[in-house]
Amino acid sequence: MTADSAIQAAYLIAAILFILGLKGLTSPRTAVRGNMMGAAGMLIAVLATLTDRQIVSFEMIVAGLAVGAVIGIIWAVRVQMTAMPQLVAAFNGFGGGASALVAAAAAFLPGTIEGVPPIQVDISVALSAFIGSATLSGSLVAWAKLQGILWWQPRGLALQLLSNASALTAVVLGVLYVLDPESMWLFAGLCGGAVLYGILLTVAVGGADMPVIIALLNSCSGLAAAATGFVLGNDVLIISGSLVGASGFILTQIMCKAMNRSLWDVLRGDLGEAAAARPQGDIYAGRVKSASPEEAALLFDVARVVTVVPGYGMAVAQAQHAVRDFAQLLEARGTEVRYAIHPVAGRMPGHMNVLLAEADVPYERLYDMDTINPMFTECDVAIVLGANDVVNPAARDEPGSPIYGMPILEVDKAQVVLVIKRSLSPGFAGIPNRLFVNDKTLMLFSDGKKAMQDLAREVRDL
């Protein structure tokens, strides 16, 4: 066996470990092992690559690995769970950026790449540079928005035209580059156009649509790696990249379906014209029943089943530990506590699940939307904590509403709904929520964390 085929064998083992690792993620019990298998596969692939006879100097490699590892370790160890969406967004960008840089290095290589037809190299370099650059810039915009640094959210026709124009420019320059691979100006222009496209594509996307865009960028970071695999004629890159591409694509679809909106609408930042035209009107006037923590606590005295519906507000208030404490108190009194998780609650797929897991809530208590909805009829109190649009009955009952058709958590089927919210301000969709004036609903105006602590204190005093 030659050295080259030994490396290929190592890559095959790595690819198998990646697949088995992802398979491990199908259950929380096997997930940690699955992740370890993925990491082992990566280690094998890196070690095998270092024996490649093409590599003649190690200074850049050692320096790069050291710098990258230190940044990665510090970031991963210190980041707060509530900042997870930003981290995932940034890492997606790094993956895309790395692939674009490898493509650029291949473009600058004087010779040809062994065993890969030049035309395949040129086309894949252009593709990898395009996807990678757009993923990098798009992810950085998403990161800045999630971090709260970037508030600017332009929309409209001009933005779309600009965005289309930048994409078209990048594609034309890409085609020209394939025809004339010697021209580094064409390559630089291609990357510049793609960077601009990534920015313009994500800048219109607003808060609650973030789960879609993060999943999409996740998919793109994989596709960029796969394209780099075509540049180098390297199967392990192609396999891993397409696995990730498929994964991100499925998540994107799940998120879009959970909002009943097309990917196209999300990218345009478009929630239907109705949202802007609709008079905010005072549907709340005089009809909202607000309760103090003392009054609200009485609800839990006789409740047998309580369902918590968390939303982004829980993450903002960092209320997950307070929720857990309150739930344990109720459970000690014989009440069953369930958690209802809407697929797009929060800012990324699975956001609420991670926060509740951090607070030690057993994952068996978390129910997805389709499972919990029929169970609301047997629920005595539903606590809506920092969620708004995902429980808005307009999505079910008002055909004219901009969010009509979006699947919701049907909390209004519970006996009583306790909505914990700081004010009556509308959610991301900017539309009023009739749930707040439902006869069954009590509003507890407070910060999420404080409300849970107050409720716990009052229930203890019952």
Add this chain to the structure above:
Amino acid sequence: MESFLVSVTVFALAVFVGFEIITKIPSTLHTPLMSGSNAISGITVVGALVAAGATDSDVARLLGFGAVVLATVNVVGGFLITNRMLAMFRKKK
């Protein structure tokens, strides 16, 4: 041309494998799935290593260096944070 077709075949089959596995992953684990798969997409480090160590073109080596840094952050940070999250899911009383 033949090697290109082989690569396309590998790509197509891997996409199908990905779809089959990932549709079975419960929504509870969607965030770890993203960070974990993101770490896997850091496999691009393999190409970055060759670029950073192989050529006599300084530009290509510098680009390779940048790629190694970004990809390593992705790989190391990605697997670590996924492990941190999954450990929270596992522990039970």
